[in-house]
Amino acid sequence: MRKINATIISENIKEMCIEANYFLCDDITHGLQKAYDEETWDIGKDILSDILTNSEIARKEKMPICQDTGMACIFIDIGQEVFIEGIKLEDAINNGVRMGYAEGYLRKSVVKDPLSRINTGDNTPAMIYYNIVEGDKIKITVAPKGFGSENMSRIKMLKPADGEKGVKDFIIETVKLAGPNPCPPIVVGVGIGGTFDKAAYLSKKALLRNISESNEDKYYEAMEKELLEEINKLGIGPQGFGGKTTALGVNIEVMPTHIAGLPVAVNINCHVTRHVTRTL
Incomplete structure (x- = not known):
């Protein structure tokens, strides 16, 4: 003991x-830089530049x-x-x-x-x-x-017959409804399975995973990549002004559920996706 x-x-x-609150996670910084390098829409590129500058000022000056x-x-x-x-x-x-x-x-x-x-x-x-x-x-x-993004999160108790398509449609619909409100580019946490409350927990836990790390299950890894592509095709873009990058990552977490249920929760995080881990 x-x-x-x-x-x-x-x-x-x-x-x-x-x-x-002072230091943006490295994976998010790298994701924003990649989005900036690949952005062709001038306004989107300018906004990504401002976001990166803001995070660098916060880091140097030690402020939120x-x-x-x-x-x-x-x-x-x-x-x-x-x-x-x-x-x-x-x-x-x-x-x-x-x-x-x-x-x-x-x-x-x-x-x-x-x-x-x-x-x-x-x-x-x-x-x-x-x-x-x-x-x-x-x-x-x-x-x-932050609650600008938290307020855009949703949960739905799908029917098992809704299947994979129902899950994907709900996730994309949630991002579309959120629009510019969660300060994109966003990170999308998804929880599938469990019960009503467990799905919500999984979706929040999913946001802790670095966006550079895919789901270990190849099936869900492929789903994450497909959803990210589809979400970025929405054209919402940085801060909602249009562009290639609406989301930096889609992270899915799953667990067993009841034969009669298919709970799905989407927890959205803004571009300021913050988390620090220590082991004592």
């Missing part, structure tokens, strides 16, 4: 909240890439041989978010009740996704999620 003090978790999450510094989504894989000392794990995670958003001068965007709309003032509570795994380590991923 390995012991890890809760304060270490808090300190790491604090640092990760700041890092995720975007004014929406997101709701803190924390994915945590806990080894079953780990014992956490000190305060409750949930409190340790929220302490880390609280400190990170204060010290990093990150916008606090969380309201304590969805209807009364009173701000919590510290960007907590975080949205926490626990997973128990083998081993004696804790793997933490901090993924701040």
Whole structure:
């Protein structure tokens, strides 16, 4: 049994909240650069240039890439041989978010009740996704999620008879309906299977995978590539002004489901697709 003090978790999450909001992921930067190099539409090319310049300024000056510094989504894989000392794990995670958003001068965007709309003032509570795994380590991923893109996400309970075509049509329809609102070029996370809530979880988890990495299953790898091509044919383009690149990547995650169901969820992320991972 390995012991890890809760304060270490808090300190790491604090640092990760700041890092995720200041420094754009390498795979997204490379994807944007590739899109810029291949863009032939002048306006689209100019916007991609501005996006890349903005991310470089944020990196150099150590300031947020975007004014929406997101709701803190924390994915945590806990080894079953780990014992956490000190305060409750949930409190340790929220302490880390609280400190990170204060010290990093990150916008606090969380309201304590969805209807009364009173701000919590510290960007907590975080949205926490626990997973128990083998081993004696804790793997933490901090993924701040802006709501310009989150609001464009959808879920649908398809019939099994809808099949592959139904799934593809729903994904493309979702991107088309989103249009310029999620600040394209976007990353499209797709969850297929499970139950209503599990499909949504899978679609958000899919956004954590680097866009340079395809699904390990060849069938879904081919589907990802086909969907990316079809989405980019929509011509929405960078920030909705037209161009070759509407999406930088399509990531699909799947799991078993019921014989009577075909749940599909699409979680969209803007070009500021942020996530930082550490293993303790």
